[in-house]
Amino acid sequence: MPRKLFIAGNWKMNTGLPDGIELAGKIRDASGANEAVDVGVAPPFVYLREISQVLSQSPIRLGAQNMYCEDNGAYTGEISAEMLKDVGCRFVIVGHSERRHVLGENDELINRKVIKALSDGLDVILCIGELLAQRESGQTNEVVTEQIKIGLEGVPSVCADGKSLSERLTVAYEPVWAIGTGRTATPDQAQQVHEMVRTLLADMYNATVADEVRIQYGGSVKPGNAAELLAQSDIDGALVGGASLKAEDFIAIIEAGVGLKK
Numbered sequence: 216m217p218r219k220l221f222i223a224g225n226w227k228m229n230t231g232l233p234d235g236i237e238l239a240g241k242i243r244d245a246s247g248a249n250e251a252v253d254v255g256v257a258p259p260f261v262y263l264r265e266i267s268q269v270l271s272q273s274p275i276r277l278g279a280q281n282m283y284c285e286d287n288g289a290y291t292g293e294i295s296a297e298m299l300k301d302v303g304c305r306f307v308i309v310g311h312s313e314r315r316h317v318l319g320e321n322d323e324l325i326n327r328k329v330i331k332a333l334s335d336g337l338d339v340i341l342c343i344g345e346l347l348a349q350r351e352s353g354q355t356n357e358v359v360t361e362q363i364k365i366g367l368e369g370v371p372s373v374c375a376d377g378k379s380l381s382e383r384l385t386v387a388y389e390p391v392w393a394i395g396t397g398r399t400a401t402p403d404q405a406q407q408v409h410e411m412v413r414t415l416l417a418d419m420y421n422a423t424v425a426d427e428v429r430i431q432y433g434g435s436v437k438p439g440n441a442a443e444l445l446a447q448s449d450i451d452g453a454l455v456g457g458a459s460l461k462a463e464d465f466i467a468i469i470e471a472g473v474g475l476k477k
């Protein structure tokens with residue numbers, strides 16, 4: 216079975232409430248249920264509830280950009296998986312490069328978040344990706360392998376709800392040097408890493424999980440490069456930052472995926 220694409224917009228610390236609502240409304244109106252692509256948006260925490268209402272009758276998935284791995288307690292400033300579900304989230308982005316490199320998260324913490332999100336019923340987008348210096352010194356595969364191995368340590372191939380990990384987990388390969396820089400990995404560069412990740416998942420789990428799991432590419436995805444990236448055999452969607460803040464651009468990226476119908 217071909218993998219259905221998953222295109223998600225990561226709004227990061229952008230939009231206010233009125234423009235966030237407007238953006239979500241435009242995306243909702245332009246992208247109905249479709250066979251080729253799942254669509255998601257991850258607004259800032261404080262707007263999730265309102266955006267959830269905007270998307271309530273639509274197939275667009277609502278996600279959060281981060282969460283903490285405990286249920287409740289003395290964790291000032293943090294948000295739990297249950298809280299995210301309360302406001303309508305279906306997925307959470309874990310291990311984004313800005314969480315790793317600006318906010319100092321390490322693979323062990325990211326692993327605890329992945330485990331908690333999956334066991335509490337949130338789907339996960341697990342982000343991985345190398346720094347420019349790591350790519351230039353030939354360490355890309357090693358870095359990405361370690362991020363996957365530690366990030367998924369102790370995560371079983373079947374989740375507690377009985378669903379396959381491949382239904383609940385998406386991996387997002389986002390080379391750090393391509394995020395927000397306008398510098399995109401070439402389709403070949405991205406495909407090579409995606410293929411390597413899929414092989415690694417086959418070793419860690421089994422061929423079915425590896426074959427079914429969706430691997431998104433992220434890093435300066437735009438209307439002009441989306442089709443070429445999404446056409447690669449192991450690229451199953453996109454995690455879109457900057458271009459997801461403009462409804463027309465995000466919709467054009469979704470349409471590029473629909474046009475491909477893998």
Ligand code: PGA
Nearest residue numbers: 394395434435455456457
């Ligand atoms: P970008 O961000 O599309 O602005 O490069 C991608 C991301 O950080 O997920």
